[in-house]
Amino acid sequence: MSNGLGDGATVQSVDRALTILKLLARDGELGVSELAATLGVHRSTAFRLVATLESHDLVEQDTDRGRYRLGVGVVRLAGATSARLDLVRESRAVTPALARAVGETVNVAVLAGREALYVDQVAGPSALQLHHWVGQRIPLHATSNGKALLAHAPAALREEVIAAGLPVLATRTVTDPGRLRAELAEVRRRGYATAVDELEDGLSAVAAPVLGADGSVVASLSASGPSFRMPETAIAAVAEQVMAAAQEVSARMGWFGPARR
Template identity: 90%
Template sequence: MSNGPGDGSAVQSVDRALTILKLLARDGELGVSEMAAVLGVHRSTAFRLVATLESHDLVEQDSDRGRYRLGVGLVRLAGATSARLDLVRESRVVTPALARTVGETVNVAVLSGREALYVDQVAGPSALQLHNWVGQRIPLHATSNGKVLLAYAPAALCDEVVAAGLPGLATRTVTDPGLLRAELAEVRRRGYAAAVDELEDGLSAVAAPVRGADGSVVASLSASGPTFRMPEKAIPAVAEQVMTAADEVSARMGWFGSTV
């Protein structure tokens, strides 16, 4: 991490920008001169700060009076946070039972850029040395959760993932773009994805989509364990249990339609 001479001023700018957001949350609307007075800075400095916030839709200007208020960007950020918290809360009603039934670790992941971000995990009774996946980002092409998220994402994302390269991470990682696209089509057809010895040798996983109230796929739910306990021949049976659990979470998220 850089500790150059400019770092202090950058941190100070961030602090001032956050202070502006807090002021607008408290007062509703403010002009640039008012912000400058509270911050104790020149008007031009306050204007640069608010202009940067405006470029990210975090504040917006009243066209008639020239005063600023909080923008829709904050609503989007708050909505994303709320949705993620709802997902974890609702999935936790379902995932412990799935973990007990399959005896393995259950994870919930969401799409984050070109990666899968793990947001929750429940250990099954067979998990001995548990690896904590929460907060980790995993390649989409090499995991069951990632394949589910990629299968239901816009086609442009698959193009980006392929263009960025499909590195081989384990013995059976899918590194051929044509094979990956064919597998994603199969995921959409059968309703689940599997990965055996793809992220790492000796690890198997099965995942199914979790849908939001509008029917879009908002997350992936998986069961994973060592390949000797979850060999390829056991995948279909585990997949049925994972899909049932994912449908239950989807229902709790407001989805009551048919995925067929």
């Protein structure tokens, strides 16, 4: 068990590293001696901090002058945040109409490691007791959003998810690796994923991928509701509406090619 001393030193180092990033954002370029003086630490401590930041591409060194500036890693982090904000904004121009059309809850999710992260939700007129999904992480193998994302993820990630185990969450959760692989291939062929009694008994959902400007899958869009209102016989019709909405969001995200199906 930690005695707390190491934890305190770690927190202090994180605080100093973040301060370095703020200083570089403000001043553009700074040398190690300037950073050490501002932080009130020894030069060797400042050097270790910037070296760690440099190893993560958060800062880079001007080889001619030996001064440091913000690196491309900061741009990547900012770009990821911006892309997610863009996704929510652009999808909101489409999802309320879909929720009204199908009468059910519409969710938007992104891939987050080996899970699906829900980033937006719009309730349809039939939703009475709404479960708030935004901010929640859901297993990829047991949800329509998860399967839509996993079907278009790199094969290595699909196998990683399978190797980690496919736990039973409801009556019809897919737990057989071969069956899941076959279903993901079918998702890629037909353009949408389904989940009926797989995350929760009595819950049905259908999802389609959302594409970014380069044609890669950046998110999934789903409609879900109780199985008595969305029986399996109705899923194909709902899927057409979901795919059309996903294609519209894709266009708003900069993709003008065919739908991914």
